[in-house]
Amino acid sequence: xxxxxxxxKQVPDTNAKIVISGGRVDExxxxxxxxxxxxxxxxxSALAQGGSITAITCGPARAKKLLxxxxxxxxxxxxxxxxxxxxTLDSNQVSSILSAAVQRTGxxxxxxxxxxxxxxxxxxxxxxxxxxxxxxxTLVSELSGDASGFSALRPSSEGMxxxxxxxxxxIAFDKMATELRRPNVKGIMMAKKKAxxxxxxxDLGVDLGAADVTLQAQNPPAEKPAxxxxxxxxxxxxxxxxxxDEAKVL
Amino acid sequence: xxTIIAETSGNSLHPVTAQLVTAAGGDATIIxxxxxxxxxxxxxxxxxxxxxxxxxxxxxxxxxxxxxxxSSLCEGRVIAAATAxxxxxxxxxxxxxxxxxxxxxxxxxxDSITRPIYSGKANETLTVSADTILTVRPNTFPGxxxxxxxxxxxxxxxxxxxxxxxxxxxxxxxxxxVSDADVIISGGRGMGSIDNFSHLEAIADTLGAAVGASxxxxxxxxxxHSMQVGQTGKTVNPSLYIAVGxxxxxxxxxxxxxxxxxxxxxxxxxxxxxxxxxxxxxxTWEEALPALAEALGNL
Numbered sequence: 001x002x003x004x005x006x007x008x009k010q011v012p013d014t015n016a017k018i019v020i021s022g023g024r025v026d027e028x029x030x031x032x033x034x035x036x037x038x039x040x041x042x043x044x045s046a047l048a049q050g051g052s053i054t055a056i057t058c059g060p061a062r063a064k065k066l067l068x069x070x071x072x073x074x075x076x077x078x079x080x081x082x083x084x085x086x087x088t089l090d091s092n093q094v095s096s097i098l099s100a101a102v103q104r105t106g107x108x109x110x111x112x113x114x115x116x117x118x119x120x121x122x123x124x125x126x127x128x129x130x131x132x133x134x135x136x137x138t139l140v141s142e143l144s145g146d147a148s149g150f151s152a153l154r155p156s157s158e159g160m161x162x163x164x165x166x167x168x169x170x171i172a173f174d175k176m177a178t179e180l181r182r183p184n185v186k187g188i189m190m191a192k193k194k195a196x197x198x199x200x201x202x203d204l205g206v207d208l209g210a211a212d213v214t215l216q217a218q219n220p221p222a223e224k225p226a227x228x229x230x231x232x233x234x235x236x237x238x239x240x241x242x243x244x245d246e247a248k249v250l
Numbered sequence: 251x252x253t254i255i256a257e258t259s260g261n262s263l264h265p266v267t268a269q270l271v272t273a274a275g276g277d278a279t280i281i282x283x284x285x286x287x288x289x290x291x292x293x294x295x296x297x298x299x300x301x302x303x304x305x306x307x308x309x310x311x312x313x314x315x316x317x318x319x320x321s322s323l324c325e326g327r328v329i330a331a332a333t334a335x336x337x338x339x340x341x342x343x344x345x346x347x348x349x350x351x352x353x354x355x356x357x358x359x360x361d362s363i364t365r366p367i368y369s370g371k372a373n374e375t376l377t378v379s380a381d382t383i384l385t386v387r388p389n390t391f392p393g394x395x396x397x398x399x400x401x402x403x404x405x406x407x408x409x410x411x412x413x414x415x416x417x418x419x420x421x422x423x424x425x426x427x428v429s430d431a432d433v434i435i436s437g438g439r440g441m442g443s444i445d446n447f448s449h450l451e452a453i454a455d456t457l458g459a460a461v462g463a464s465x466x467x468x469x470x471x472x473x474x475h476s477m478q479v480g481q482t483g484k485t486v487n488p489s490l491y492i493a494v495g496x497x498x499x500x501x502x503x504x505x506x507x508x509x510x511x512x513x514x515x516x517x518x519x520x521x522x523x524x525x526x527x528x529x530x531x532x533x534t535w536e537e538a539l540p541a542l543a544e545a546l547g548n549l
Contacts, residue, residue: 025372090382092351123341125341127351138313213379221508229519
């Protein structure tokens with residue numbers, strides 16, 4: 001069994017309301033932080049493979065909880081690269097940090113989510129793969145086999161396709177049909193005692209340099225003007241004619 | 251100058267490629283991986299040059315291999331489409347060049363870039379360096395017109411392919427995918443059961459629309475995840491989005507609120523979906539859908 005590194009990100013829960021204050025998302029207003037949903041499938045797929053599984057996150061101090069949660073379901077090693085404000089980093093810097101972290105673990109197989117639920121970018125999997133000199137496949141919704149030869153299901157222009165890929169590789173997961181395992185009491189107790197290796201980018205030997213991308217402001221989406229509301233199915237014909245004549249979309 | 255990486259669909263150019271030319275603002279070089287769609291690209295207005303990149307590595311998609319083969323041909327600002335393949339390819343090229351990538355861009359004003367975050371619950375404005383690679387969200391910019399006649403240069407490139415296709419699986423249905431559709435009709439838990447989606451499909455067929463679904467029905471009724479619209483499904487921006495029996499959970503709204511026009515049909519007058527609807531109809535689907543089918547038939 002090959003060692004697997006799983007890249008995890010803590011994000012506001014997808015049911016959380018996002019509040020903007022002073023041109024930034026107000027983290028204090030986030031009522032619940034969760035593991036990014038696609039990362040949950042990456043972790044689950046790693047646990048299904050078994051063996052040594054290092055859960056890695058890059059983020060502020062609060063993200064440590066994510067690693068403890070991963071340990072509670074079976075991650076064997078935990079690594080926290082502390083970066084207090086991820087919005088100060090560009091994709092290249094994040095890929096550099098995470099690939100250095102993976103190399104420290106010795107893992108040749110990396111699982112991650114197809115994108116994080118906050119930035120929605122999807123740059124990390126392919127970026128880390130490139131920096132590691134590894135192959136990459138994204139949007140994977142089924143996986144079988146092992147590091148000597150995985151078979152992964154991904155979308156294609158014709159529908160879906162099953163592709164083969166072997167270590168060293170990065171696999172970025174989409175939502176899967178797989179049931180996610182939940183921690184039991186013993187797992188939770190064990191996880192609390194589990195050591196977290198806490199490092200800075202400099203500890204990993206990563207010279208970040210200057211970011212190519214600078215955040216100016218985060219803003220709420222443009223308010224839509226109030227819509228028109230109608231009562232009863234008899235109004236459907238009216239709406240259809242408005243779609244044709246006002247909106248010009250039919 | 252700007253280098254555009256063409257998005258292809260089967261053996262031809264995907265319409266988003268013409269939108270990338272508009273996003274680039276002229277003087278664009280279009281790279282066509284595998285040579286696909288090179289003549290179509292050359293006919294777009296605002297294109298200075300087309301590079302048709304041929305090689306065995308383009309037979310199937312391997313973002314790493316394609317990136318290796320294309321990277322050295324990219325000059326100036328690089329723009330690709332924010333599609334599944336476009337995003338992976340852009341990220342791979344950026345990491346290879348040691349520069350940043352900004353995905354899913356919806357606004358470009360010089361070096362000031364706007365993109366949605368939290369699946370549209372917020373936007374962010376970024377200042378990017380000259381070599382930052384951008385992927386542009388489909389249907390954000392109008393497509394460039396035809397009438398161009400750019401020269402096509404053919405180059406051969408090779409790269410090691412590490413992702414091999416074992417089996418192609420055709421789509422379960424011929425139905426349009428929500429990511430590609432200009433009109434989407436989506437159903438939620440209010441539809442009562444998965445069988446009732448046939449009523450949505452019938453209307454979709456009339457409209458040439460795709461059928462979408464809320465997370466609740468994907469998770470609880472086992473509908474295909476490829477139909478799911480929302481923060482953990484697909485983010486869509488069609489011209490018309492019709493939500494039927496969808497209450498409008500925050501994570502669903504995140505995935506569809508950027509649609510140009512939204513119609514909501516729900517029997518609950520207080521459903522949050524009405525907050526984002528341009529046209530709201532308070533009615534049961536059992537009454538509204540036959541009326542909708544009839545009204546569309548009368549157009």
